[in-house]
Amino acid sequence: MTLVATLPALAVTVVVGPPLVDLLFDQPAATDANLVFGANYIAPRDDVTVQATLPLPVVTIKFIPPARAELLAQLPGLTVQSLVLRPSVPLNVGAGAGASLPGVVFTGEVRYASHTQRPTVGRTSHLWQVAKQTEDGAKQGQQDTAATPAGWKTFWRRTIAAPQGVDHRLPPVLASLPAQHRTGQQQARPFHDLTWFAHQDGTYLELARLSLFQNASRLRDATGFLHQDGDRTKRAGRVSPWQTARQLTQRQGSDFQSASPSAMGWRGRYQDAVPPPPGISIWVIPEPPAPQPCYTPSAHLLFAALAPADSHLLFVCENHIDSPPPDGEPVVVPVRRVYFVINNVSLHRVPDGAEVPVLSLSLSLDAASWAWGFEAQLPAKAEPLVVPGSGTRPVELIATVNGTDFRVLAENISRERSFGEAAVRVSGRGHNAVLAAPYAPVMTFSNTEGRTARQLMDDVLTLNGIPLGWTVDWGLTDWNVPARAFARQGTWIEALAGIAAAAGGYLLPHASTHTLRVRHRYPVAPWEWGTVTPDYVLPVDAVARESLRWIEKPAYNRVFVSGQDVGVLGQVTRAGTAGDALAPMVVDALITEAAAARQRGLAVLADTGQQIEVSLRLPVLAETGIIEPGAFVEYEDGSVTRLGLVRSTQVEAGMPEVWQTLGVQGHA
Structure with a gap:
């Protein structure tokens, strides 16, 4: 002191x-x-x-x-x-x-x-507490029944033995009445004349016996056959189509013959074990590695x-x-005969962490969107877990796909029921949707003093001067904005998107944290992609499906970019060209310096000429994870290796398979 x-x-x-x-x-x-x-x-x-x-x-x-x-x-x-x-x-x-x-x-x-804070300074409120014991007023749905022997009604009761008046099809004892006795099957009686049955014991009457087959009578005169024993007489002129064949010996040929034995050497991984020679064998058991302690001994x-x-x-x-910081080296997926992926997909509710059963799950994001799209199919029993209470915001969920967490809002809920099955469909957006309608109010944003574009975003993410808790990961070249040059009416996310679009950028939301990343649509001009180190290298063996589509756009090489009241007028021309193909003029109030005009002009001139839209479907590998928009991907197109910029990502999780589809923009 x-x-x-x-x-x-x-x-x-x-x-x-x-x-x-x-x-x-x-x-x-x-x-x-x-x-x-x-x-x-x-x-x-x-x-x-x-x-x-x-x-x-x-x-x-x-x-x-x-x-x-x-x-x-x-x-x-x-x-x-x-x-x-x-x-x-x-x-x-x-x-x-x-x-x-x-x-x-x-x-x-x-x-x-x-x-000093005492343990009893604050109170912890929860839905459950210690119940007070009470012994009166207990109500329950079941109680002991009173013994009432009279007044019982049952559907079944013991029958009364009534010797007369019993009427049923099968009596307990058959009356031995030979006359007027009818039954389906019974022992046939030896009455040959008056017995009415379809089957009975045959009578031993040789004369009246009829049968389909019987012993033939030995009558040689009346016996006729199609074939019979031939005449054994030695009559001349007897002709027969068949006769005794004579033995003819011929040589036979075959494609297969007896193989000659050939001694060959055999090799195998396993052979007969050899007994060890006399002596002493020392078996050293390696000690397992000691686990790394979580805490380093320290006195502080x-x-x-x-x-x-x-x-x-x-x-x-x-x-x-911690994951190592990016060193600029690309993630190269090796070529393997088989790619093994252990998929893990789960869905939990925030903030209590209750597990929500899920049948299928899909997530999507593109460069034109500022929030992840979310869709899921749940069993009918999971409906109470995602339905919000009255007057509250949608339920927030955490979708985990192979270790990557996505915080989403269950905004739209529908139920489908058919015979024998029922399902609940849930759709929504990422958790940064709270910065947009209908959750965010419509406000007027302006700057009363000179600020930079980055500072304008920080000012937007406040309410009455208090930060909202969201941070901005700025990835553009910053520029100065004079006082009263920025004026926009809308929600927070609309104001942020307007600031980023002024310099040719877009908003890339983080999957789980309160961070908004601002990235340029073309970090490097397409005519300079030959010097770019890709973020991911995908061999053709790792891609399950590939589709291409060629697009032809106007080949502009010059554009005028201008501000409004206090802005600048910039002329952006592609280097090495005559600048004779003029693109439509771009006017934005936030183009107040040359840095903003150059970035906006690059975004216009880069999206020209012949382009290729490629769709790559591949699993969520451990090397790559989920590849987000804005990453450079090098892939193989037959014998040609191409480089493209990821514009969209769609993840489809239907256990046990999880696939991601990348929309890659390339230039011919």
Whole structure:
């Protein structure tokens, strides 16, 4: 602490150190290894306030810990009216005698102001609490039934034995009445004349027996056959089409013959094991690698965030693995015979994290959109999880596709039911849709003083001067905008899109964080793509489907770009051309400097000439992840290697398959 005293007036100057300091423990550690923060803790704030009476007017002296009240002894003749201290400041106070400070006259009272948060300062509200026990007024849907033997009604009861009047098709005992006895099948009776059955025992009457087949009678005279035994007589002139064949020996040929044995050497990965020779074999078992500790032993506690309201200490692993920063090298997908991908798709509700069952899922984004599109098909039982309450915003969901999180809003909900099945369809936009209609109000944006284009975006993302919590990742060349040159009416996202479009840019939303990226439609002019290092290199083996379409656009090579009231007039011409093909003039109020005019003119002249629209369908590989618009992709078109700029991305997740389709813009 630095103390500066000036008379006749007294002033105290305090120098406070940085908020991240080391904790110094003045007591040995406890045996249970718990950290106990007691009254000795001093927060970095003004804790000691002393009001004193001098020959001059009453002044206020502020001490910042770790100051001690003994410093008052350095001011002789000081009369203290009131003293406000924290318990962390050591001070001896007598009963009724005030503070014992040498050289200081104390005439008032000593009060300790402890600004330490107690566990009972705030209350935690939740939907469930400890129920109170009550023993009266219990109601339930089921109770013990009263025994009422009379008045029962049932559909079934025991039958009464009635020997007479039983009428049914099958009596329990058949009456032995040979006459007038009819049944479907029964034992045939030996009445050959009066028995009415379709099948009965045949009578042994040889004369009246009829049968389709019977033993033939040995009557040689009346036997006629198509073929019969030939006449064995040696009559001359007997002709027969068939006769006894004579044996003829001929040579036979065949394509296959007995192979001659040929000794060949055999090779195999497995062979007969050889018994080990006598001796001692030492088997060394390799020890598993020791796991990397999450916390590095250190004697210092470094607090990287403010203390929470619940006074809990949250420790973050110091050895977490961060993705390496981009080094400018392209992501090259190797050529493999088989590409293995383990797909993982899930859907959860924010903020309680309830899992929402999903049947299929699709996400889409293009350069003309500022939010991800979202569609999903859910089972009918998941309808209560996505239907919002009355007067509330749509339910926010987190869709995870192979490790990439997408925060989306379930805006449109419909249900379809057919015989034997029912499904719920949900569609919506990314979480940055809260900056657009119907959630954002229509406002008027303007600048009363000179600002840059980047600062205009920061001003738009405020409400009455308070930031909305969204950040801008600026990727354009910034330029100055004079006062009152920017005036637009609409929502937040419409104002941001207007600022980006003035210089030929567009908004690229982040999938899960509150970040809006501003990118140029053509980071590099198409006629200079030969010097571009691609972000991804895709072989033809990794692409499941490819389609091409040629487009012919006017070959402009010159365009005029102008502002309005306080703008500039820029003439942008493609280098190396005569500038004889003039594009329509572009007028925008935010083109106030040459940097804005050059970027807008590049966007106009780059979207000309013969172009190729390529559609590439490939899995979400671990090397590439989900490729977003704005990335340069190098792919193979037969024997030609082409370079294109991704303009759209569509992800289709229908377990167990997950595919992404890239819309790539190339130039011939």
